[in-house]
Amino acid sequence: MNKTTVLLTLSALAVAGQLAAAGDITGTITLKGTPPKEKDITPLKDDPTCGKLHSELPTTHFYVVGSGGELADVVVSVEGISGKSTGASAPPAALDQRGCEYVPQILAVQTDQKIQIKNSDPVLHNIHDLPNPDSGNKEQNMAQMPNGPELSFAFAKPEAFLKFKCDVHPWMFAWVSVFDHPYFAISAKDGTFKIANVPPGKYTIKAAHRKAGVVTQEVEVKEGAPAKVDLALEVK
Numbered sequence: 405m406n407k408t409t410v411l412l413t414l415s416a417l418a419v420a421g422q423l424a425a426a427g428d429i430t431g432t433i434t435l436k437g438t439p440p441k442e443k444d445i446t447p448l449k450d451d452p453t454c455g456k457l458h459s460e461l462p463t464t465h466f467y468v469v470g471s472g473g474e475l476a477d478v479v480v481s482v483e484g485i486s487g488k489s490t491g492a493s494a495p496p497a498a499l500d501q502r503g504c505e506y507v508p509q510i511l512a513v514q515t516d517q518k519i520q521i522k523n524s525d526p527v528l529h530n531i532h533d534l535p536n537p538d539s540g541n542k543e544q545n546m547a548q549m550p551n552g553p554e555l556s557f558a559f560a561k562p563e564a565f566l567k568f569k570c571d572v573h574p575w576m577f578a579w580v581s582v583f584d585h586p587y588f589a590i591s592a593k594d595g596t597f598k599i600a601n602v603p604p605g606k607y608t609i610k611a612a613h614r615k616a617g618v619v620t621q622e623v624e625v626k627e628g629a630p631a632k633v634d635l636a637l638e639v640k
């Protein structure tokens with residue numbers, strides 16, 4: 405083995421070692437209490453063009469909750485990790501406008517990660533993000549024609565539930581959380597989440613829901629071992 409081969413072998417082992425040492429954090433988010441009834445979006449059903457895209461009266465989706473209290477659309481993140489964004493090289497996140505609604509309405513990305521925005525509707529939309537003025541993120545407002553070219557947004561600073569709206573259709577909203585690290589997930593319909601490849605350490609896990617607020621819990625990721633943390637939010 406020459407010197408170069410030895411060095412390459414050592415660096416390959418180092419990379420393998422790092423991967424093996426990281427652990428996944430998984431768990432389930434549940435909701436305590438009975439959520440309020442979702443609101444009918446009557447202006448959407450009454451809109452001459454958008455209304456045709458819905459056979460039933462559309463409603464808000466504030467609490468997406470299963471029969472056992474499993475709660476979706478919760479932004480789960482690791483606290484105390486910062487400056488680790490890989491957003492610039494990460495695959496883009498997708499945001500669609502379909503049936504004159506944003507799909508999904510809850511999204512999470514890293515700083516500098518592209519959000520590819522698509523218009524699947526036969527109508528004009530405009531994408532207007534409203535960052536917190538103190539966040540350092542940029543407000544943009546761009547029209548998008550029916551089936552027009554995709555637009556690309558990205559945010560430089562972390563921010564929770566950055567609001568997107570459409571000025572044409574006042575019921576259209578999405579909320580994008582921005583992290584400066586890749587250690588976050590959004591709970592699925594069955595309430596489960598998975599945050600992959602977290603370096604070993606003791607952390608606070610934060611679960612944030614747009615209506616039910618925030619809960620936190622401590623967790624330890626041991627070398628190469630999966631960690632489990634279940635969190636419960638309460639109806640607010």
Ligand SMILES: [Cu+2]
Binds near residue numbers: 529
């Ligand atoms: Cu619109």
